Amino acid sequence: MSDPVKSTRLYWIVFVSLIVLTALTVGQSQIHGLGHTLNRIIGLAIAITKGSLVVLFFMHLKYEKRYFYPVIIFPLILVLIIIFANFPDTAFGDHTTPGEEIHGGQEGGAAPSH
Numbered sequence: 678m679s680d681p682v683k684s685t686r687l688y689w690i691v692f693v694s695l696i697v698l699t700a701l702t703v704g705q706s707q708i709h710g711l712g713h714t715l716n717r718i719i720g721l722a723i724a725i726t727k728g729s730l731v732v733l734f735f736m737h738l739k740y741e742k743r744y745f746y747p748v749i750i751f752p753l754i755l756v757l758i759i760i761f762a763n764f765p766d767t768a769f770g771d772h773t774t775p776g777e778e779i780h781g782g783q784e785g786g787a788a789p790s791h
Contacts, residue, residue, distance in 0.1 A: 691734045698727050
């Protein structure tokens, strides 16, 4: 595996990009008008971008063509399937059911404190 980058300039650019993307994630999470689902989708897109930058440049997989597809693409597809398979439960609409108070067999008693 040979790393064709001879200077550290590219790594500093990636590092600054990661800092900017982190600030963007924090800023995006403070915007309440986006809605629950859109907020999560944007956060996931930023996280995937940051993870890709780390894997491609700091783990040097950008220059490793032989292992790129089995090591990166296949697990990425699996992770995306897991994330988006859980979206109906976590992101869309009301995903919780109203609870009922349990009084522990006492008539008119207060609910137990946890």
